[in-house]
Amino acid sequence: MKHRIAVVSGFLLLAAGVACAQAPNDAQIAHIVVTANQVDIDAGKLAESKASSSDVKAFGKQMVTDHSGVNQQAVALATKLKVTPEDNPTSQSLKTGGAENVKKLSGLSGAAFDKAYVDHEVAYHEAVLAAIDKTLIPNAKNEELKALIVKVRPAFVGHLEHAKMIQAKIKG
Amino acid sequence: MRIAAALGLVLIAGFAHGAGTTHLVVMDGVKYEPASLRVKRGDTIVWVNKDPFPHTVTAKGQFDSGSIGVDRRWTLVARKAGHYAYLCTLHPNMQGSVDVE
Numbered sequence: 604m605k606h607r608i609a610v611v612s613g614f615l616l617l618a619a620g621v622a623c624a625q626a627p628n629d630a631q632i633a634h635i636v637v638t639a640n641q642v643d644i645d646a647g648k649l650a651e652s653k654a655s656s657s658d659v660k661a662f663g664k665q666m667v668t669d670h671s672g673v674n675q676q677a678v679a680l681a682t683k684l685k686v687t688p689e690d691n692p693t694s695q696s697l698k699t700g701g702a703e704n705v706k707k708l709s710g711l712s713g714a715a716f717d718k719a720y721v722d723h724e725v726a727y728h729e730a731v732l733a734a735i736d737k738t739l740i741p742n743a744k745n746e747e748l749k750a751l752i753v754k755v756r757p758a759f760v761g762h763l764e765h766a767k768m769i770q771a772k773i774k775g
Numbered sequence: 776m777r778i779a780a781a782l783g784l785v786l787i788a789g790f791a792h793g794a795g796t797t798h799l800v801v802m803d804g805v806k807y808e809p810a811s812l813r814v815k816r817g818d819t820i821v822w823v824n825k826d827p828f829p830h831t832v833t834a835k836g837q838f839d840s841g842s843i844g845v846d847r848r849w850t851l852v853a854r855k856a857g858h859y860a861y862l863c864t865l866h867p868n869m870q871g872s873v874d875v876e
Contacts, residue, residue: 665829665865668828668829669828669829669865671828672826672827672828672845673827673828675827676827754803754804755804755805755827757804757805757806757866757868757869758805758826758828758866760805760866760868761805761863761865761866761867761868761869762866764866764867764868765865765866765867768867
């Protein structure tokens with residue numbers, strides 16, 4: 604219960620951070636994209652090694668692969684556009700939330716780990732999709748940056764659906 | 776006799792290369808393009824992955840590409856008539872279909 608409150612408050616913080624912060628510029632948006640991917644890569648690596656269900660393990664591995672692929676494109680685009688990703692409050696709250704999640708997951712094992720990881724993946728992808736729709740896409744000025752976010756958005760939807768399927772399955 | 780044998784070779788060569796048309800489906804932006812495809816028996820379908828992460832082409836109980844990596848392709852020769860709805864098992868919102876006549 605305590606954990607759930609911590610996770611929820613983390614997301615509220617993220618949502619609040621996104622809502623209250625001034626509209627991010629392209630350099631900040633690029634930083635948010637890279638950070639959001641990196642946070643999910645870190646959790647995925649943990650699931651790859653710690654998950655007990657083969658579905659959860661495979662999902663963790665997929666998150667590492669997919670989000671690394673997106674980040675390679677994001678970094679390549681930022682380099683091409685000569686944009687240096689700029690740290691910002693949204694990135695910081697993403698990072699803090701990710702570190703808290705990894706810390707919490709590190710103390711769990713077996714079915715409890717699987718459930719906590721998958722529950723977090725569902726909530727995380729929902730939060731990131733909300734940020735994509737409400738903040739990142741509307742504020743991106745550069746057309747190529749906007750196009751990249753629009754193009755990878757369905758992958759996040761796919762991850763969310765996939766995570767929900769596993770969530771239902773491991774619930775039994 | 777020799778002519779008949781030569782014709783036989785042509786026939787075999789024809790089958791080996793897939794006598795029908797080849798169709799291309801591009802996987803890009805977590806979509807199959809075109810999402811629905813109508814082909815004839817004997818046609819070849821090639822799926823090419825242009826996304827920065829793997830996809831699959833999976834019709835449960837019918838065919839399954841397994842993971843198709845970045846810039847990789849997967850080929851299927853349409854042998855049996857029917858309607859095949861397929862999806863990417865990694866991104867279940869990515870769906871397509873093939874009708875084999």
